[in-house]
Amino acid sequence: MEPLELISSSFEALGLNKTRTALATLGIIIGIAAVITLMSLGQASQRSVESQIQALGSNLLTVIPGSFRPGDFRSASGTATTLTLEDAHAIATSNKITGVKNVSVELQRRTAITAGRKSTNTAVVGVLPSYKEVRNVALESGNFISEADNRGQAKVAVLGPTVADDLFGENVNAVGKAVRINKVSFQVIGVMASKGGSGFGGNQDDTVLVPLSTAQKQLFGVTYIGSLSVEVADAKLMDTVRDQVGYLLLARHKIANAANADFSIFSQADLLSTVSQVTGTFTALLSGIAAISLLVGGIGIMNIMLVTVVERTREIGLRKALGATRKTVISQFLIESTILTIAGGIMGMILGIVLSFVISKLINLPFVLDFASVALAIGVSGGIGILFGWYPAQKAAKLQPIEALRYE
Amino acid sequence: MITVSHLGKIYRMDGTETVALSDVSFTVKKGEFVAIMGPSGSGKSTLMHILGALDTPTSGKYILDGQEISKLNDDELARIRNQKIGFVFQAFNLLPRTTAVKNVMLPMVYAGGPPTSRLQRARQALTDVGLADRMEHLSNQLSGGQQQRVAIARALVMNPAIILADEPTGNLATAQSAEIMAIFTKLNKTGHTIIMITHESEVAKYAKRIIHLKDGRIWNR
Numbered sequence: 001m002e003p004l005e006l007i008s009s010s011f012e013a014l015g016l017n018k019t020r021t022a023l024a025t026l027g028i029i030i031g032i033a034a035v036i037t038l039m040s041l042g043q044a045s046q047r048s049v050e051s052q053i054q055a056l057g058s059n060l061l062t063v064i065p066g067s068f069r070p071g072d073f074r075s076a077s078g079t080a081t082t083l084t085l086e087d088a089h090a091i092a093t094s095n096k097i098t099g100v101k102n103v104s105v106e107l108q109r110r111t112a113i114t115a116g117r118k119s120t121n122t123a124v125v126g127v128l129p130s131y132k133e134v135r136n137v138a139l140e141s142g143n144f145i146s147e148a149d150n151r152g153q154a155k156v157a158v159l160g161p162t163v164a165d166d167l168f169g170e171n172v173n174a175v176g177k178a179v180r181i182n183k184v185s186f187q188v189i190g191v192m193a194s195k196g197g198s199g200f201g202g203n204q205d206d207t208v209l210v211p212l213s214t215a216q217k218q219l220f221g222v223t224y225i226g227s228l229s230v231e232v233a234d235a236k237l238m239d240t241v242r243d244q245v246g247y248l249l250l251a252r253h254k255i256a257n258a259a260n261a262d263f264s265i266f267s268q269a270d271l272l273s274t275v276s277q278v279t280g281t282f283t284a285l286l287s288g289i290a291a292i293s294l295l296v297g298g299i300g301i302m303n304i305m306l307v308t309v310v311e312r313t314r315e316i317g318l319r320k321a322l323g324a325t326r327k328t329v330i331s332q333f334l335i336e337s338t339i340l341t342i343a344g345g346i347m348g349m350i351l352g353i354v355l356s357f358v359i360s361k362l363i364n365l366p367f368v369l370d371f372a373s374v375a376l377a378i379g380v381s382g383g384i385g386i387l388f389g390w391y392p393a394q395k396a397a398k399l400q401p402i403e404a405l406r407y408e
Numbered sequence: 409m410i411t412v413s414h415l416g417k418i419y420r421m422d423g424t425e426t427v428a429l430s431d432v433s434f435t436v437k438k439g440e441f442v443a444i445m446g447p448s449g450s451g452k453s454t455l456m457h458i459l460g461a462l463d464t465p466t467s468g469k470y471i472l473d474g475q476e477i478s479k480l481n482d483d484e485l486a487r488i489r490n491q492k493i494g495f496v497f498q499a500f501n502l503l504p505r506t507t508a509v510k511n512v513m514l515p516m517v518y519a520g521g522p523p524t525s526r527l528q529r530a531r532q533a534l535t536d537v538g539l540a541d542r543m544e545h546l547s548n549q550l551s552g553g554q555q556q557r558v559a560i561a562r563a564l565v566m567n568p569a570i571i572l573a574d575e576p577t578g579n580l581a582t583a584q585s586a587e588i589m590a591i592f593t594k595l596n597k598t599g600h601t602i603i604m605i606t607h608e609s610e611v612a613k614y615a616k617r618i619i620h621l622k623d624g625r626i627w628n629r
Contacts, residue, residue: 005523315504318501319518321462322562324518325518405497
């Protein structure tokens with residue numbers, strides 16, 4: 001029997017019981033749609049986090065107090081108080097370090113901020129003027145914090161767009177208005193342009209920047225800093241600068257053994273790989289769950305095909321009596337089950353693409369369509385057809401024509 | 409055309425042996441119309457299955473059209489059934505919800521060959537059994553007699569060495585039975601070899617020769 005005739009006669013056979021064909025396909029549709037949607041959303045969230053990390057600024061080394069390495073917490077980061085502004089100055093001015101473009105420091109606390117009757121709870125960050133360049137801050141209106149502001153512990157604030165909208169309403173220029181942070185009155189001197197995004201590392205739009213000296217002395221009453229960022233002039237120098245900064249800080253903190261360091265240095269690459277690892281695991285887990293639904297769909301196909309074999313016993317007997325060989329019967333049933341699963345796979349793929357598009361728009365993620373996952377879905381669904389069609393097809397081929405013709 | 413010598417068939421089930429056929433020998437020449445008669449349990453169905461290459465004998469020889477059939481494997485038997493034997497069953501056994509012409513084309517689909525001549529040959533066979541006006545009807549839209557005529561057309565279409573009919577009128581009313589037997593008689597006159605299994609002497613009398621079977625043996629009265 002010619003392949004084309006086999007395929008067309010399989011379509012005819014499937015058309016004879018449309019409800020059952022549709023139900024059998026549904027399992028595969030749901031399975032494939034689930035796999036594609038979850039893989040797509042997983043990749044989208046990964047890409048979103050990665051772009052946010054990149055938005056923090058390029059060629060950036062971050063030094064935080066306390067010893068923290070991925071997977072190894074010795075003291076919770078943020079509670080340690082071992083970094084000071086002097087450390088930052090030393091890095092910026094040391095002649096032992098080459099390739100540092102800029103050093104910026106941060107001291108961050110979550111605190112309440114009010115304007116008139118409206119209030120919000122947000123991250124207040126004490127920064128130096130260099131923060132603007134290191135973190136790629138763009139201003140929508142007004143000015144950034146100046147050297148003079150920092151020297152004079154000026155009570156001035158630069159608002160993130162979300163904070164400005166929350167306190168003063170949208171499309172209202174907040175520059176020149178007054179806000180109260182920790183019950184201290186500040187004047188708004190600038191509003192940052194939106195960077196978009198959310199999630200990992202905090203929303204940069206939802207922060208308030210104040211001069212570091214003001215934050216240390218007027219707001220929080222501390223002498224240490226929360227973290228410092230080193231902008232490296234050239235990506236090739238990242239590793240060198242990282243080592244040099246490490247040795248300098250070890251010397252300043254009088255620590256002989258690097259294993260006992262009271263600070264940690266991250267590059268964006270570290271952050272990216274950690275985050276990629278986490279989201280990758282997450283995506284794999286979700287895809288695994290989706291794959292189980294695909295397996296259940298495959299078993300559904302096998303079930304339907306087994307029912308079909310029993311129901312068509314007489315027909316199979318007749319076909320064998322008229323000259324169908326074992327191979328022809330196997331091919332016919334395998335082609336039927338493969339048509340079912342591939343049709344289900346294609347429809348599931350379309351459904352999955354639509355779903356991941358809609359969901360990614362709803363939760364504000366980039367829409368990512370990986371062609372590998374689409375190809376995989378089609379390949380897998382075809383494979384399922386052959387895998388789960390095999391047993392029913394064998395059963396059909398083994399039927400003895402005499403028994404089959406007698407079957408009522 | 410057919411030579412059967414010392415044919416035996418023993419079924420073994422749960423340790424007990426049932427002898428279905430024992431020492432059956434006969435020949436059928438080309439162009440003959442033979443009826444095999446016997447009561448139920450006489451072994452005529454077993455004999456028909458062996459003659460139809462649907463089953464193999466336990467002992468003895470079966471030569472069809474010069475070819476020894478008794479020792480062939482499944483796929484070779486399928487080929488013999490396709491090329492040499494035209495079946496007509498009691499229950500018609502047409503593909504459900506499929507047109508008459510597609511039913512007749514089925515054996516040619518398994519044989520391979522150019523599809524255009526298949527349609528032509530199927531139409532010719534249906535015309536031969538008087539169904540020229542029913543070609544595109546679905547099998548379940550036809551009467552019993554018409555369905556059996558489609559089955560005869562299907563048996564004819566490969567131009568087989570023998571036409572093997574198993575109780576071809578068993579499911580039909582008397583008038584339709586006569587119609588079917590008239591077709592068989594006509595086919596026999598145009599040179600077809602026909603072996604028919606039946607338990608009705610009314611039907612058997614259309615044949616030119618009758619082989620009686622009783623308790624698995626040929627019985628000469």
